[in-house]
Amino acid sequence: MTEDQTHYKLIYFNARGRAEHIRYIFAYAGIDYIDERIPKERWPEIKKTMPYGMLPVLEVDGKLISQSNAVARYLSRKHGLTGKDEWEAMLCDVLVDTLGDLKQELFQYRTEEDMFKKEDKKVKLMKETIPFYLNKFEKTIAENNGFAVGSNTTWTDFVFAVALENFEHIFGSSALENYPALRTLKQRVHEIPAIMTWLAKRPQTEF
Numbered sequence: 001m002t003e004d005q006t007h008y009k010l011i012y013f014n015a016r017g018r019a020e021h022i023r024y025i026f027a028y029a030g031i032d033y034i035d036e037r038i039p040k041e042r043w044p045e046i047k048k049t050m051p052y053g054m055l056p057v058l059e060v061d062g063k064l065i066s067q068s069n070a071v072a073r074y075l076s077r078k079h080g081l082t083g084k085d086e087w088e089a090m091l092c093d094v095l096v097d098t099l100g101d102l103k104q105e106l107f108q109y110r111t112e113e114d115m116f117k118k119e120d121k122k123v124k125l126m127k128e129t130i131p132f133y134l135n136k137f138e139k140t141i142a143e144n145n146g147f148a149v150g151s152n153t154t155w156t157d158f159v160f161a162v163a164l165e166n167f168e169h170i171f172g173s174s175a176l177e178n179y180p181a182l183r184t185l186k187q188r189v190h191e192i193p194a195i196m197t198w199l200a201k202r203p204q205t206e207f
């Protein structure tokens with residue numbers, strides 16, 4: 001268990017979503033926290049009390065902090081998960097933000113209601129957007145022997161492991177077959193004992 005005596009409550013919905021990489025950080029660093037999952041029917045009332053009306057929010061000794069990646073960076077800085085120096089910390093951010101760009105495109109595809117537009121989006125994603133990003137991620141992670149940045153575990157590894165799990169859920173388990181370094185990263189993260197313990201006990205949700 002860590003020296004971190006702060007009282008943390010992570011408030012989110014019953015989903016992995018934008019909170020799961022934060023839960024990996026807590027697990028990895030051995031930090032105690034309350035994993036509060038708001039039922040949908042209670043959200044309208046709770047929304048009014050949140051700083052920007054959205055989740056996740058981390059309660060830190062009673063103070064409410066918004067923005068999943070601000071929270072993730074704060075905890076990662078405190079617990080040595082931002083790489084060995086400022087340069088690596090920046091590289092962590094570059095990869096997280098670039099992956100965020102791809103996730104945004106995937107979100108627009110998943111939420112498209114017009115079936116024709118959805119099919120067009122799928123074709124573009126599969127032929128252009130996904131290979132464009134994944135080939136670049138693959139190259140970087142292969143150069144780092146399965147780490148997103150440098151040669152140690154960073155919070156960026158967790159962001160990728162969570163995203164890659166979702167990616168395989170959406171596109172099938174063979175979706176990463178041409179990306180061995182990405183598969184290595186995901187497997188390595190999911191074989192870290194503290195993360196394995198979390199995976200075994202976490203609530204099962206679709207996303």
Ligand SMILES: N[C@@H](CCC(=O)N[C@@H](CS)C(=O)NCC(=O)O)C(=O)O
Nearest residue numbers: 017018053054055056066067068069
């Ligand atoms: N940039 C914010 C986005 C937060 C966000 O979009 N939260 C969604 C859930 S993933 C939410 O709270 N939706 C409910 C609402 O807007 O009422 C973050 O990363 O924390």
